[in-house]
Amino acid sequence: MNVTDTLITLAKQMPKTELHLHIEGTFEPEQMFAIAQRNKVELTYQTVEALKAAYQFNNLQDFLDLYYQGMSVLLHEVDFYDLTMAYLEKVNDENVVHVEIFFDPQGHTERGVPFDTQIKGIYRALQDAEKKWGMTTRLIMSFLRHLSEESAFETLAAAKPYLDWIDGIGLDSSELGHPPEKFLRVFQACKDLGLKVTAHAGEEGPPEYVWQAIEQIHVDRIDHGNRALEDEKLVETIRQKNLTLTVCPLSNLKLCVVNDMTHHPIKRMLALGLNATVNSDDPAYFGGYMNDNYSALIKGTGINKAELYQLAQNGITGSWMNKEQQQNHLKTLEDLFH
Ligand code: HPA
Numbered sequence: 001m002n003v004t005d006t007l008i009t010l011a012k013q014m015p016k017t018e019l020h021l022h023i024e025g026t027f028e029p030e031q032m033f034a035i036a037q038r039n040k041v042e043l044t045y046q047t048v049e050a051l052k053a054a055y056q057f058n059n060l061q062d063f064l065d066l067y068y069q070g071m072s073v074l075l076h077e078v079d080f081y082d083l084t085m086a087y088l089e090k091v092n093d094e095n096v097v098h099v100e101i102f103f104d105p106q107g108h109t110e111r112g113v114p115f116d117t118q119i120k121g122i123y124r125a126l127q128d129a130e131k132k133w134g135m136t137t138r139l140i141m142s143f144l145r146h147l148s149e150e151s152a153f154e155t156l157a158a159a160k161p162y163l164d165w166i167d168g169i170g171l172d173s174s175e176l177g178h179p180p181e182k183f184l185r186v187f188q189a190c191k192d193l194g195l196k197v198t199a200h201a202g203e204e205g206p207p208e209y210v211w212q213a214i215e216q217i218h219v220d221r222i223d224h225g226n227r228a229l230e231d232e233k234l235v236e237t238i239r240q241k242n243l244t245l246t247v248c249p250l251s252n253l254k255l256c257v258v259n260d261m262t263h264h265p266i267k268r269m270l271a272l273g274l275n276a277t278v279n280s281d282d283p284a285y286f287g288g289y290m291n292d293n294y295s296a297l298i299k300g301t302g303i304n305k306a307e308l309y310q311l312a313q314n315g316i317t318g319s320w321m322n323k324e325q326q327q328n329h330l331k332t333l334e335d336l337f338h
């Protein structure tokens with residue numbers, strides 16, 4: 001076997017964590033059509049093939065328009081359960097041992113689907129995965145940044161009875177024009193409740209948005225963070241604070257954040273001492289789950305064995321699983337690599 005194939009095999013075998021995954025972005029067209037039919041909802045696209053053909057994006061907004069359209073067929077608790085379970089089954093087969101899943105409550109409450117319906121379906125699937133496979137899971141409620149801070153506060157109020165099920169808060173959707181500082185007060189309220197905090201920053205938005213996420217929102221993690229590399233002082237700050245970046249290679253390619261996988265900055269991030277991790281973001285839309293993301297990086301950027309090991313380690317140490325579980329997975333990883 002050549003070096004590339006050996007590394008791809010190793011990437012498949014190693015215990016992996018997924019820290020940046022939107023559950024609504026795992027909606028495979030086949031399942032979307034099946035649930036649409038079950039719920040008697042009309043989709044804009046008539047066939048699975050026509051829908052798949054539309055997955056050509058020039059930027060984040062192009063994708064989001066389809067993403068919100070797709071999730072509109074989710075109406076009942078069982079729909080959220082089925083969606084989540086289908087994803088968990090897939091990644092369990094890929095040796096993913098721990099997942100931290102975002103969901104976008106406002107994408108559903110805005111259409112009249114109650115918060116309770118969504119979270120009950122998602123959480124039941126997470127619990128079943130823990131029972132069935134020993135996978136560990138965390139749930140991250142994300143605010144849509146194109147909506148108001150008031151709407152985020154309403155979402156937090158709806159979540160209050162379920163705080164035991166929610167581990168962290170995220171910030172996603174259209175980044176440009178919606179800086180983190182717009183959500184300063186609501187994130188402070190989340191912190192006061194003891195929730196972890198993360199935010200998408202520096203995917204399309206400027207380094208200034210990453211600064212705001214760190215200095216105003218006081219994030220525990222940064223989702224994407226690609227454009228932080230444009231600012232040396234920011235890189236130094238991220239390193240000093242030991243913040244993890246949840247990087248999404250195939251997403252970056254599909255949304256034209258990078259124009260070619262050979263130009264992906266993940267090797268540079270590692271060389272700069274940043275805690276970069278590999279994640280799939282919205283795998284049904286971007287052409288692949290965890291193993292596909294690792295394969296694409298290995299083929300495109302030529303990451304070596306030491307870098308692959310570092311990425312997997314960062315995924316474990318940057319996760320919100322408990323320390324004992326981290327130690328166990330780090331040991332398994334070490335045994336596999338040495
Ligand atoms: O990649 C993303 N960026 C911002 N918002 C999102 N919502 C789902 N995926 C994304």
Ligand SMILES: [Zn+2]
Nearest residue numbers: 020172200281
């Ligand atoms: Zn994302």
